[in-house]
Amino acid sequence: MGRQFPFIPLALLQALIVLTISSCSLNVVEGVIGVNWGRQTSHRLIPSMVVDLLLQNDIRHLKVFSVSDNVLEAFVGGEIAITVTLPNEGLKNINNTATAERWLQHRIRRHQNRNININTVFVGSQPFSTFYRTETYDNAVDTLKIITKALRVNGYENVVATTPHFTDVLMPGIMKPSEADFRPDLKAKMVEFVSVLNSSNAPFVMDIFPIHFVAENKWDIEFSFLDNKSNFSIKDNGHVYTNVFEFVYDSFVTAIAKAGAPNLKVMVGQIGWPTDGYPGANVANAERFFREFIPFVKSTKGTPLRPGISIDAYIHSLVDENLSRISLGAFQRHWGVYTSNGQPKYKIDFSGAHRDIYPTTAKGVVFMPKRWCVFKGDKRNLTVIENQVRRACAEADCTSLLPGGTCSQLTFEQNVSYAFNRYYQMNSQYSKNGSTCSFEDLAMVVTEDPSVGTCKFPVEILAAERAETGGLMKRNRAGERIEGFFGSSILLPLLLIVLLRLI
Numbered sequence: 001m002g003r004q005f006p007f008i009p010l011a012l013l014q015a016l017i018v019l020t021i022s023s024c025s026l027n028v029v030e031g032v033i034g035v036n037w038g039r040q041t042s043h044r045l046i047p048s049m050v051v052d053l054l055l056q057n058d059i060r061h062l063k064v065f066s067v068s069d070n071v072l073e074a075f076v077g078g079e080i081a082i083t084v085t086l087p088n089e090g091l092k093n094i095n096n097t098a099t100a101e102r103w104l105q106h107r108i109r110r111h112q113n114r115n116i117n118i119n120t121v122f123v124g125s126q127p128f129s130t131f132y133r134t135e136t137y138d139n140a141v142d143t144l145k146i147i148t149k150a151l152r153v154n155g156y157e158n159v160v161a162t163t164p165h166f167t168d169v170l171m172p173g174i175m176k177p178s179e180a181d182f183r184p185d186l187k188a189k190m191v192e193f194v195s196v197l198n199s200s201n202a203p204f205v206m207d208i209f210p211i212h213f214v215a216e217n218k219w220d221i222e223f224s225f226l227d228n229k230s231n232f233s234i235k236d237n238g239h240v241y242t243n244v245f246e247f248v249y250d251s252f253v254t255a256i257a258k259a260g261a262p263n264l265k266v267m268v269g270q271i272g273w274p275t276d277g278y279p280g281a282n283v284a285n286a287e288r289f290f291r292e293f294i295p296f297v298k299s300t301k302g303t304p305l306r307p308g309i310s311i312d313a314y315i316h317s318l319v320d321e322n323l324s325r326i327s328l329g330a331f332q333r334h335w336g337v338y339t340s341n342g343q344p345k346y347k348i349d350f351s352g353a354h355r356d357i358y359p360t361t362a363k364g365v366v367f368m369p370k371r372w373c374v375f376k377g378d379k380r381n382l383t384v385i386e387n388q389v390r391r392a393c394a395e396a397d398c399t400s401l402l403p404g405g406t407c408s409q410l411t412f413e414q415n416v417s418y419a420f421n422r423y424y425q426m427n428s429q430y431s432k433n434g435s436t437c438s439f440e441d442l443a444m445v446v447t448e449d450p451s452v453g454t455c456k457f458p459v460e461i462l463a464a465e466r467a468e469t470g471g472l473m474k475r476n477r478a479g480e481r482i483e484g485f486f487g488s489s490i491l492l493p494l495l496l497i498v499l500l501r502l503i
């Protein structure tokens, strides 16, 4: 206050001011496009391949759902900014300053010291959402407060802490963004969240599943796309909404304003379009959605309530996760822009320049020999077939067979072959004694690709990291994601119903 500038010629001062202003506004010119990388797959791309994939596509922002060391090590050099997540299960363990400091030291500073650029911590993930699960995590905001304070006190200047929320924290059934608010039962907690974020200048993070939101509201699916072809639009105080993204974004903006922070930064933590297992989930729609969405984010257009303000959004997700839970449906395993072996599923230009291109394929993926395991066709004992299919699909990912899936149009024989092949590939085509292509002598190995149209019978990949139970998953310590290893509890009965129906 009242301090005099040392002598600086006026012109220079003006130039400095202009420079400062323009470099500030540079920061808001383009929205950030990041991606989420989940690793619930049986054969994972090795982290250095993923780093290469991201850099090839000029993606500089990544969110990981766990904080495992071997993943982060690949990001030494700091070219990619990383968001790490403290899983919901770990929230309760961080209940005072000391535990928060230890966690930050171990999970962030230790890595930052090796030039790994971690700039955001997600404290829990959709703690109040009952979309994917039944339990909620009411203590998330307490942990967020503790971690936010620990970041400030311990000099983590470039790291922010926040918590992503799913759209089900909003009041359902609203017809206009101006009517939006947080659900009455969550309102007090959400006000607390907003206030913590407001004081630490961290963004409010929203996770959006466009086709689901549209389906819930019984709106025309066209409303999901930014290049909508329907006449459906929503008028609100002179604003016109022609797509669900702007509708949801501005609904959150409204709810946050009602919670007392009209200028709080917001960010999209997950937005994606699965390619299987949900009405409207397919490659063509996913491609169409991102074709308009990415340029929209990269522009400074903003939304009706926040015109000219750039939007940061993380695409969900980088690769399919073939061990992901499927409590809600097969779509949970089909979020990837890439299949889990690193092949792009559709055209997408991450730069937002409207180029009609496939993204770069993962380099270094090596496929096993072209050998497939198929059903010999002996249908004399259907019980045995049924049991063998059940055994195969208990471990391998058979979700594409489910109604609406890319392999749901197969014949009975092809269905059985698909299941057998999945199991055989998953076990690295192991075919010495104790063969993985026997199935009570119902199966045999062939060298001709049995794929049927768009239903691909995959071949195993070599250059992948084999998932290990003792590693990333099933740990119960703060900082580790705990997930069931196989999400087959729903799949099995479903598959059985389908098979039984055929018999």
Ligand SMILES: *[C@@H]1O[C@H](CO)[C@@H](O)[C@H](O)[C@H]1NC(C)=O
Binding pocket: 092, 093, 094, 095
């Ligand atoms: C804090 O967490 C530890 C376990 O991580 C637990 O033993 C302790 O009871 C908790 N303290 C409070 C006040 O909840």
Ligand SMILES: *[C@@H]1O[C@H](CO)[C@@H](O)[C@H](O)[C@H]1NC(C)=O
Binding pocket: 230, 231
């Ligand atoms: C959309 O509007 C145009 C022009 O007003 C009209 O011709 C067309 O029938 C409408 N389409 C639908 C699906 O309502």
Ligand SMILES: *[C@@H]1O[C@H](CO)[C@@H](O)[C@H](O)[C@H]1NC(C)=O
Binding pocket: 194, 195, 198, 199, 259, 260, 261
């Ligand atoms: C948010 O921050 C602004 C300015 O820093 C302040 O005026 C406002 O009261 C804060 N709102 C809440 C809910 O904390």
Ligand SMILES: *[C@@H]1O[C@H](CO)[C@@H](O)[C@H](O)[C@H]1NC(C)=O
Binding pocket: 380, 381, 382, 383, 384
């Ligand atoms: C099918 O196989 C099972 C188990 O091997 C056997 O118990 C059953 O009798 C067989 N059914 C027929 C119709 O052969």
Ligand SMILES: *[C@@H]1O[C@H](CO)[C@@H](O)[C@H](O)[C@H]1NC(C)=O
Binding pocket: 401, 402, 403, 407, 408, 409, 410, 411, 412, 413, 415, 495, 498, 499, 502
């Ligand atoms: C194959 O399985 C799928 C889904 O499991 C089912 O929809 C389809 O009808 C089956 N095809 C035949 C001909 O059995």
Ligand SMILES: *[C@@H]1O[C@H](CO)[C@@H](O)[C@H](O)[C@H]1NC(C)=O
Binding pocket: 041, 042, 043, 322, 323, 339, 340, 341, 395, 396, 397, 398, 422, 425, 426, 427, 458, 459, 460, 461
């Ligand atoms: C998951 O996908 C990978 C890559 O395509 C494949 O190698 C593996 O067998 C699949 N795992 C399961 C459980 O189907």
Ligand SMILES: *[C@@H]1O[C@H](CO)[C@@H](O)[C@H](O)[C@H]1NC(C)=O
Binding pocket: 432, 433, 434
């Ligand atoms: C597998 O093992 C059995 C004895 O357990 C043996 O008779 C058979 O020849 C072996 N098959 C192969 C392909 O090695």
Ligand SMILES: CC(=O)N[C@H]1CO[C@H](CO)[C@@H](O)[C@@H]1O
Binding pocket: 226, 227, 228, 229, 230, 231, 232, 233, 242
């Ligand atoms: C028919 C219709 O409502 N089309 C709208 C689709 O979205 C664009 C861009 O937001 C609008 O300009 C159109 O009016």
